[in-house]
Amino acid sequence: MRVRDFKEADPFAPTVNFLKTEVNAPNHRGRIVSIPATDNARGFTADLLVLEEAAYMDLDAITALLPMRKKDTGRLITVSTPNLREGYFYDRWTEPNDYEKVLGLYTEIPELVDLVELERQDMSDLTFRREYLCEFVGSGVPLIGHDVLARATNPDVGALRLT
Template sequence: MSSLAAEFERALDPAAIFTGAGMAADPWQAGVLRSSHPRQLLLCSRQSGKSTTVASLAVHSALYDPGLVLLFAPAQRQSTELFKKVSAFYRALPDVPTPVAVTETKMELPNGSRIIALPGSEATTRGYSAPRLILVDEASRTEEALYGALRPMLATTSTQLDQGRMLCLSTPWGKRGWFYEQWAHGGDRWQRTKITAHDCPRISAEWLAEERKLVGDFIFRQEYLCEFVDTEEQLFPTELIERAVRPAGGPLWQ
């Protein structure tokens, strides 16, 4: 393919960023990347390729939808990891402009796009406005206030058609927190994708069976089967607590 044709294909199809890096997107990854839905929740097994997916989306967005791309994770170390995947994808593309500036957490392109990795705290969102794309990795473990701070940022991107996008990706972490709430009760404002380890072509059944013995049932169901299982530390199961605090469920003890 000529470089112009490759460039054209890439502009039209975000999944082509994978090709540039010598990989092929799994069908579910391509589905996430090609979706035009402004709000996506990805509930995916450990090692399924969720961070890789959104890293390629960050590159596509910065190239073809100029503006601000913000990467969040529970801690700076983790969003910096995601940023590494972003810059690896970018560097693998043969015919893209040289970044104006690159650090370990930030890249700026000649078209004005900036990709910035931040820790997942409400305070760090303050200096930024109207992002084109927000990515929240390991979202179930980010603080409650982060989601509250991010939603209005997207709303300021004006019209329905031109609003910024948000993708939140995670393994589950108990029936609590904003990611769980949005997954379970967030209604149809989200497009949801659930990928267990069994759905991932790179994770073999033999390896999984071995891992199950190693990590135990609880962790296995959470990290590989994507179940919102109750935390081990929790004294009562979440359903019981919910029944006690939610009026509709009636009192816990008569």
């Protein structure tokens, strides 16, 4: 469980009791509840709502979870590797808004450089770019790439002239 690993890495973390899907911190009036992103999640109220791999979550599931945030003070953190160029996570990441956006790359962690390069050998370029460089790229090779389409619709880019 990731919460357990995180807690055990911090020598100053409070003592907690781990249940199958819940962590209780009896001296700190808090708990962490792990629940699936389904309508069954309705009814909880959370100070902090974390949507892990949000780019892969169904919009209906996100819609069911968002009302769980405590009114006025509830926080939302969405964590994900990129998926498609559509959906809740993509829109929040690419559109202008008040969300704080933090980009973290495995390729920038010195201790992981060798591992990342080893894994690069076993992945397609697109998969590596999506998983390790956090780029919103497709899963296949398009006839016309996104960069070509972006330049074609950019009025600052001149037309290609064949002479």
